[in-house]
Amino acid sequence: MPVYKLMVNGKERKVDVADDTPLLWVLRDHLGLPGTKFGCGMGQCGACTIHLNGSAVKSCLLPVSAVGTSKVTTIEGLSAKGDHPLQLAWDEEDVPQCGYCQAGQIMTAAAFLARNPNPTEQQVMDAMHGNICRCGAYHRIRQGVLAAARKKKK
Numbered sequence: 001m002p003v004y005k006l007m008v009n010g011k012e013r014k015v016d017v018a019d020d021t022p023l024l025w026v027l028r029d030h031l032g033l034p035g036t037k038f039g040c041g042m043g044q045c046g047a048c049t050i051h052l053n054g055s056a057v058k059s060c061l062l063p064v065s066a067v068g069t070s071k072v073t074t075i076e077g078l079s080a081k082g083d084h085p086l087q088l089a090w091d092e093e094d095v096p097q098c099g100y101c102q103a104g105q106i107m108t109a110a111a112f113l114a115r116n117p118n119p120t121e122q123q124v125m126d127a128m129h130g131n132i133c134r135c136g137a138y139h140r141i142r143q144g145v146l147a148a149a150r151k152k153k154k
Contacts, residue, residue, distance in 0.1 A: 004064050008033070009077025019065040024048045026064050027074055035075035035103045039132070046131030049104035050074050056111035075103035078110060086110055089147035097135035105131050109145045117152055119145070 003016045008031060015030045027033045027050070036059055039047030043058040050059045051073035078084050086106045089095075096102045105128065112119070112127040119127070124145045133141060 002065075004067070006064070006067055006072060007069070008072045009074060010071075015064065017064055020063045022060050023050070023062045023064055023067060023072070024059040027059060027072075033074050033076050037100060037103060039101070039104070044130075044132070045101070046104040046108055047101050049107040049131070051107060051111055054111060054114060056108045073107075075107060078106065084110065085148040085151040086113070086144065089144045089151060093140055093144040093147050095137060095140045095144040097137050101131060101133050105133065105141055109141075109148065113145070113149055113152065117149060119149055121146065 001016050001018055003014055006013050006015065006026070008027070013031055015026050017026055017030060024036055024038060027036050028038070036050055037047040038060065039045035041060050043061040046058065048058050048060040049056050051057065052062070052067070052070045079087060086109050090102065090106065108128060108131050112124075116123060116127070121142060124142050128141060128145065
């Protein structure tokens with residue numbers, strides 16, 4: 001098996017895995033980063049969302065061999081102190097219920113807000129459409145994203 005050098009959360013990490021190993025399993029099982037969740041394994045739910053060079057990507061669909069020199073950011077790397085505007089807004093808006101989908105929701109929202117720092121409610125709904133919340137906390141998720149956008153303006 002080849003050894004892959006990955007840039008994950010600002011640090012170079014080496015893994016010895018098969019070419020077709022999904023990045024999700026590399027992160028969770030080989031690098032000890034459990035924040036990225038397995039939901040469906042088909043890229044439908046968004047629980048496994050990470051950033052690849054700043055873009056939201058579903059890591060269950062991405063083989064490690066496709067990462068190359070791209071920078072990978074997981075929920076653990078979004079903010080060292082947990083003080084990213086989305087993390088703060090999630091707490092203030094009391095967004096999570098069970099919490100299972102929340103890392104993927106936050107990672108999707110972070111990539112979206114980086115592209116669109118002043119979104120409308122409809123734009124937030126459209127951007128978050130690919131993330132499923134089993135608890136149905138969509139209204140609070142939307143409110144959390146909008147609150148984070150307001151925080152970033154300050």
